[in-house]
Amino acid sequence: MTRIFPLATVMLALIIVWYAGAYVLNAPQAINLMDPDGPHNFWAVVQAAWNMDRPVLPTPGQIATNLAASIFGNPLFSPRNFLLQTAYTAETAVTGLAGGVVLGIFLAIGIVHSRVLDRSLMPWVITSQTIPILAIAPMVVVALGNIGLTGLVPKAAIVGYLSFFPVTVGMVKGLRSPDAMQMDLMRTYNTKKMSLFVKLRWPVAMAFLFPSLRVAASLSVTGAIVAELPTGAQVGLGARLLAGSYYGQTMMMWGALVLASLLALALIGMVRLGEFWLCQQRGGRL
Amino acid sequence: MNGMALGTMACTTACILGLLARLLIGTSWALPLALLALAASIWASVRLARQNDRLSMIASPVIFGLTILWAWEMLVVGLHVPFILLPPPSAIALALVTHFGELANDFDQTVLHAVLAGYAIGCGGGFLIALAIDRSLFLQRGLTPLANMISAMPIIGIAPIAIEWFGFDWPSKAAVVVLMTIFPMLVNTRAGLQQTNPMEQDLMRSYGAGYIHTLIKLRLPAALPMIFNALKLNTTLAMIGAIVAEFFGTPTRGMGFRISVEAARMNLDIVWATIAIAALAGSSSFALIGWAERRITSWHPSFHTRSLS
Amino acid sequence: MNEQTLREPAPRNASIPNDNVIVAENLNIMFDTNDHPISALQDVNLNVQRGDFISLIGPSGCGKTTLLRAIADLTPVTSGHLRVNGMSPHTAREARAYGYVFQAPVLLPWRTVLRNVTLPLEIAGMAKSDRIACARENLALVGLKDFSMKFPWQLSGGMQQRVSIARALSFKPSLLLMDEPFGALDEITRDSLNVHLHDLWRRTGMTTIFVTHSIPEAVFLSTRIVVMSARPGRILRVIESDLPMPRSLGIRDTAAFTALAHDLREALRDGHSYD
Numbered sequence: 001m002t003r004i005f006p007l008a009t010v011m012l013a014l015i016i017v018w019y020a021g022a023y024v025l026n027a028p029q030a031i032n033l034m035d036p037d038g039p040h041n042f043w044a045v046v047q048a049a050w051n052m053d054r055p056v057l058p059t060p061g062q063i064a065t066n067l068a069a070s071i072f073g074n075p076l077f078s079p080r081n082f083l084l085q086t087a088y089t090a091e092t093a094v095t096g097l098a099g100g101v102v103l104g105i106f107l108a109i110g111i112v113h114s115r116v117l118d119r120s121l122m123p124w125v126i127t128s129q130t131i132p133i134l135a136i137a138p139m140v141v142v143a144l145g146n147i148g149l150t151g152l153v154p155k156a157a158i159v160g161y162l163s164f165f166p167v168t169v170g171m172v173k174g175l176r177s178p179d180a181m182q183m184d185l186m187r188t189y190n191t192k193k194m195s196l197f198v199k200l201r202w203p204v205a206m207a208f209l210f211p212s213l214r215v216a217a218s219l220s221v222t223g224a225i226v227a228e229l230p231t232g233a234q235v236g237l238g239a240r241l242l243a244g245s246y247y248g249q250t251m252m253m254w255g256a257l258v259l260a261s262l263l264a265l266a267l268i269g270m271v272r273l274g275e276f277w278l279c280q281q282r283g284g285r286l
Numbered sequence: 287m288n289g290m291a292l293g294t295m296a297c298t299t300a301c302i303l304g305l306l307a308r309l310l311i312g313t314s315w316a317l318p319l320a321l322l323a324l325a326a327s328i329w330a331s332v333r334l335a336r337q338n339d340r341l342s343m344i345a346s347p348v349i350f351g352l353t354i355l356w357a358w359e360m361l362v363v364g365l366h367v368p369f370i371l372l373p374p375p376s377a378i379a380l381a382l383v384t385h386f387g388e389l390a391n392d393f394d395q396t397v398l399h400a401v402l403a404g405y406a407i408g409c410g411g412g413f414l415i416a417l418a419i420d421r422s423l424f425l426q427r428g429l430t431p432l433a434n435m436i437s438a439m440p441i442i443g444i445a446p447i448a449i450e451w452f453g454f455d456w457p458s459k460a461a462v463v464v465l466m467t468i469f470p471m472l473v474n475t476r477a478g479l480q481q482t483n484p485m486e487q488d489l490m491r492s493y494g495a496g497y498i499h500t501l502i503k504l505r506l507p508a509a510l511p512m513i514f515n516a517l518k519l520n521t522t523l524a525m526i527g528a529i530v531a532e533f534f535g536t537p538t539r540g541m542g543f544r545i546s547v548e549a550a551r552m553n554l555d556i557v558w559a560t561i562a563i564a565a566l567a568g569s570s571s572f573a574l575i576g577w578a579e580r581r582i583t584s585w586h587p588s589f590h591t592r593s594l595s
Numbered sequence: 596m597n598e599q600t601l602r603e604p605a606p607r608n609a610s611i612p613n614d615n616v617i618v619a620e621n622l623n624i625m626f627d628t629n630d631h632p633i634s635a636l637q638d639v640n641l642n643v644q645r646g647d648f649i650s651l652i653g654p655s656g657c658g659k660t661t662l663l664r665a666i667a668d669l670t671p672v673t674s675g676h677l678r679v680n681g682m683s684p685h686t687a688r689e690a691r692a693y694g695y696v697f698q699a700p701v702l703l704p705w706r707t708v709l710r711n712v713t714l715p716l717e718i719a720g721m722a723k724s725d726r727i728a729c730a731r732e733n734l735a736l737v738g739l740k741d742f743s744m745k746f747p748w749q750l751s752g753g754m755q756q757r758v759s760i761a762r763a764l765s766f767k768p769s770l771l772l773m774d775e776p777f778g779a780l781d782e783i784t785r786d787s788l789n790v791h792l793h794d795l796w797r798r799t800g801m802t803t804i805f806v807t808h809s810i811p812e813a814v815f816l817s818t819r820i821v822v823m824s825a826r827p828g829r830i831l832r833v834i835e836s837d838l839p840m841p842r843s844l845g846i847r848d849t850a851a852f853t854a855l856a857h858d859l860r861e862a863l864r865d866g867h868s869y870d
């Protein structure tokens with residue numbers, strides 16, 4: 001209760017500020033658009049400001065109504081249905097994330113087991129974290145498009161590229177985290193590399209894998225959206241954002257933004273679920 | 287002979303062979319020379335990776351990086367990979383020189399304006415909010431989970447809305463950067479301010495130190511490592527935010543603009559040149575902050591254990 | 596001092612030469628540190644026979660752990676001769692000749708107590724049903740039959756240490772190396788574990804090397820007590836304990852016990868002289 005109550009209060013305050021902000025920002029235009037013969041009292045202006053077609057700042061209620069209309073007012077496979085667009089983005093994000101995580105884990109295993117890789121590759125993995133990787137998205141799309149790869153593959157490649165870094169860095173740390181005593185213990189059993197990995201390194205690394213996965217999941221949605229931008233704005237939430245931006249469709253942009261955020265939270269929620277499950281398996285601790 | 291000398295020799299051999307192979311590309315000599323050069327440089331990195339001195343620790347990744355660059359050049363030129371798929375490093379270097387004016391202009395627009403302004407406001411704002419809610423447990427409990435949640439969302443999507451609000455020029459990009467950097471800073475500063483243990487706080491209380499004194503003398507210094515973490519994380523986020531925000535619309539300059547336009551025109555050498563500049567800017571500001579951190583928090587115990595391990 | 600370094604007295608079962616479980620001759624161990632090398636063990640000569648219960652006792656930092664680790668092939672020998680079961684320590688480790696109980700329990704927190712005990716058996720490739728039966732048997736031996744499905748952190752420190760002993764016993768090693776296994780426990784728990792260990796050793800006849808700081812513990816458990824001197828670690832004296840077997844806690848009030856403890860204390864005091 002002591003946790004929920006403050007959060008709920010802050011959320012409530014946020015919504016109130018949002019509605020107030022919507023009034024302040026939209027009112028000037030709303031007054032201009034109002035029927036000159038109609039009533040011009042405060043409440044009428046508020047009503048108008050909160051229900052504009054192209055508001056500067058839409059209210060949460062408007063965004064929700066709009067999304068509901070798009071989702072339930074269109075056939076499921078109509079491009080106007082936001083759910084379909086979300087599914088496209090989710091497909092990109094999940095495919096890329098899966099690839100990135102697998103690649104990241106294998107790379108980490110290589111780095112932990114090979115001194116040469118550790119010394120020569122690891123500094124570059126760390127450096128590449130400081131590089132704005134998303135900037136290459138348009139180029140990857142164009143380059144892969146030129147060799148005939150279009151659609152899901154180039155987008156998933158970008159997401160994969162983006163999400164493997166946190167996994168590699170986290171897993172290198174995790175696979176190295178057994179302490180000296182645990183390593184000595186395994187040595188007294190004359191443990192071979194393979195068993196050492198299965199019985200000690202991998203289970204210890206789980207505590208590091210899940211935080212990395214959360215970061216990667218959050219990045220994967222960002223990556224998917226950005227990857228959808230240069231494809232000529234065809235499908236996905238990123239394309240909706242871009243189209244909304246071109247045609248000044250405020251509601252479209254907000255709808256895409258909200259759904260993208262929900263998608264990110266859903267992916268993170270799924271990671272949390274996996275974490276929770278493993279935690280249960282281990283008697284309540286990771 | 288020791289590993290160091292062998293490594294250096296192999297490295298020199300690789301350089302000479304590599305250069306020869308590059309010059310003779312197109313003749314039947316190129317392939318065997320290239321393979322020899324590759325073998326020599328791989329052998330050099332393996333040798334150097336076994337050494338434990340400082341020089342080898344640096345040389346090993348550098349040789350690895352150079353080998354990749356060189357192999358890239360040889361493969362692209364030797365196999366006639368189409369320019370629009372992957373330009374050779376030499377072409378990228380050339381583009382850096384011939385388009386210098388343009389690229390410098392982009393750098394000014396994106397990094398010196400959007401990133402710098404947004405980063406300063408975002409980091410400063412996050413820090414100040416963290417301090418402001420320091421005395422209210424209620425606000426901390428309400429705001430911290432919210433900030434955590436928001437930093438996990440694809441904030442970059444706010445870019446087109448920022449353009450509607452702040453116009454096409456750099457302020458809208460700076461606004462995106464502010465939103466991307468403020469929450470990580472807030473979360474990290476909060477975590478940092480909670481680093482001190484009750485015993486240290488009791489010590490300060492025994493000196494009769496008040497809230498302000500305890501904050502300045504004890505809690506802020508203890509929070510510095512976490513704050514520096516956020517500063518580092520935010521450099522990357524700021525660069526990404528500014529560049530990607532430009533994909534949604536910008537006046538005709540800026541690194542994101544350059545990347546999207548030249549990629550569409552198939553001028554991939556200019557795209558790569560811009561990315562190289564972005565990479566350099568990103569990693570050098572990262573290094574700068576790392577250097578400042580070492581100077582400022584070298585006394586911190588967390589730093590000691592980290593530098594030892 | 597060096598004359599005092601004892602060559603072991605003639606083995607009691609000299610007729611069977613294979614009974615030398617551990618033979619150390621002129622063993623030296625040095626550690627490279629950043630400024631100057633540290634000599635941890637100097638000219639150590641030791642001979643341990645099958646069925647012995649040897650206690651190593653000496654001032655902190657004198658090299659007890661180092662000696663144990665060298666026998667277990669966890670620390671390399673700098674010079675001298677060391678044999679375990681007639682093999683080099685490395686070969687002995689590969690043959691899984693010994694069980695090692697560390698100073699801390701070192702239980703893997705993600706495994707239940709039972710699966711912690713089966714760990715070495717899994718690595719050795721034993722079939723699942725066999726290893727579970729074996730682990731249950733050993734858990735019963737240390738009195739933890741009912742805790743096999745708990746996780747390590749749900750156990751007290753003493754129980755955790757008992758699990759680690761059960762784990763070391765699980766593959767029935769002929770040699771047991773224990774490094775201050777009861778160091779962190781309260782006196783009463785320690786007493787009861789001492790009795791447990793003594794009974795276990797009597798029943799199995801396992802050769803045991805036991806590091807301790809406690810004089811009563813060493814006297815109570817051992818057939819021989821090896822007293823070491825402060826750094827560089829050397830063997831100062833070897834005290835034979837011929838207290839009657841089997842021993843119970845009451846033995847600590849006998850005159851023979853007190854005399855031995857007194858002897859040991861004097862020897863230890865010599866080792867402590869930092870001249």
Ligand SMILES: Nc1ncnc2c1ncn2[C@@H]1O[C@H](COP(=O)(O)OP(=O)(O)OP(=O)(O)O)[C@@H](O)[C@H]1O
Binds near residue numbers: 654657662826
């Ligand atoms: N890995 C190491 N590197 C350098 N020196 C070491 C190392 N391990 C032990 N030493 C040194 O060797 C000496 C003996 O250490 P050891 O751990 O064997 O002592 P000990 O008798 O077990 O002490 P204690 O009773 O405190 O456990 C110590 O002086 C220590 O400084």
Ligand SMILES: [Mg+2]
Binds near residue numbers: 659661
């Ligand atoms: Mg010790």
